[in-house]
Amino acid sequence: MTTAEKIAVITGTTHGIGRVTALELAHAGVDLVMLCRNVVAAEVLRAQILGELRHARISVVHCDLGSLASVRTAACAVRRDFPGIDLLINNAGTVNLRHRMSVDGYELTFATNHLGPFLLTQLLQAGMREGGRIINVASHAHFRGRLDLENLRDPGCRYRPIAAYDRSKLANVLHTFALARRLHGSGVTANCLHPGVVATHLLPWWVRAIKPWFTPVTLDAERGARSTLYLALSPEAASAQGLYFDEYKVPQAASALANDVDLQETLWRASFRYTMVG
Ligand SMILES: NC(=O)c1ccc[n+]([C@@H]2O[C@H](COP(=O)([O-])OP(=O)(O)OC[C@H]3O[C@@H](n4cnc5c(N)ncnc54)[C@H](OP(=O)(O)O)[C@@H]3O)[C@@H](O)[C@H]2O)c1
Known part of the structure; x- marks a missing residue:
């Protein structure tokens, strides 16, 4: 794609991978539209780029991707001010060390890493131009992810931060594959x-300090x-559809669960219900 007057909507540019991408x-x-929870930090980056x-x-x-109302308000502003979007990059992500619920009543890691980006994508998709690309920053961690369909809102009492993160990243891959199926032939x-595995703010400082040992x-x-x-x-990536790439830009097989079409569709229906009708 040529970059003449291309518009990218990207989440989470205040740190790490999103900052460099921006x-x-x-x-x-x-042209960048940076969707960020910390507007002050985003303005600092904006000033640096300018x-x-x-x-x-x-x-x-x-x-704030952890709040469906915030995502709706942001999407509304983007649709109003940027009627044509070329890139939607769902980059932002989080790991919550403690069990927390979102304002909408969902486990917060799942809400922030999956439900928020799912809703954002639903709301911005109609404004994507021909040749538009939606990119979800998932993780190899999805291989460890498990989805308890009976308890999607909140897997329950024995909260494990990494398990919560893994399932949210599995949801990212399932979402991508289900979305790609729907986008087939749409341009x-x-x-x-x-x-x-990237040295960023994703993990708390003390985990980052000991992580190199592992x-x-x-x-x-x-x-x-x-x-x-x-x-x-x-340009080579223009025709890629419904693929999972590794850190070396090479398409790889995703996990068996991520490729389970029934699971993709079940998650899609649940995510649609949770995000579109409250
Ligand atoms: N680092 C790794 O090793 C690794 C590996 C695999 C996948 N990933 C994925 O890569 C992506 C980027 O992560 P990173 O490593 O660059 O982490 P990072 O340095 O912690 O950056 C995460 C970004 O997401 C934003 N964010 C967090 N919660 C948010 C919310 N509720 N609403 C809006 N924005 C929010 C943060 O903004 P604030 O300034 O508001 O906190 C920050 O800008 C994530 O999807 C992550 O899962 C990372």
Whole structure:
């Protein structure tokens, strides 16, 4: 794709992979709409980019992905101000060390990492231009993910942070595959990726401090953004549809559960019910 007057909507640009992705997209000449929970931090990044690229066009829209009302308000603002979108990058993600519920009554990691992006995608999809690309930043962690369909809202009493994260990332891949099926022939694509194990703010400082002992290969955020940028900008990726890419920009098989069409559709229906009708 050429970057002339391309518009990218991207979530979570205040840190890590999203921050680098935003910087690189701006340098590639893409107009940015940054959807962020921390608007002050997003404005700092905006000022930094404008310092480097005087003519860059960058907007900041408040969006807390853990709140469906906030996602609706943000999507409404984007639809009003940017009727044509070329890239939707669902990048933001979180790990909650304690069991918390969202304001809408869903386990917060699932709400933030899956339900918020699901709703955002539903609301912005109609504004995607021909050739548009939807990119979900998932994770290899989805291989460990399990979905208890009886207790999707909240798996319950024995909360384990990593299990909650894994299931939210499985939901990202299931969402991508179900979405790609619906987008087939529409001129818009949906793909997902694993960025690698990246040194970012995703985990608390003390986990980051001990992590190298368990995971020796840790990428910097620049390398962690490679596959997202490849899917966003490269001409070869234009026809990719419903694929899961690794951190080296190579399509890989996702987990057996992620490829389970019944599970994809069950999650889709539940997510639709939870997000569209409250
Ligand atoms: N780092 C890794 O090793 C790794 C591996 C596999 C996949 N990933 C995925 O990569 C993506 C980016 O993560 P990262 O590693 O770059 O983490 P990060 O440095 O912690 O950045 C996460 C971004 O998401 C935003 N965010 C968190 N909760 C939000 C919410 N409720 N509403 C809106 N924005 C929110 C954060 O904004 P605030 O400033 O408001 O906190 C931040 O900008 C995530 O989807 C993550 O699951 C990361």
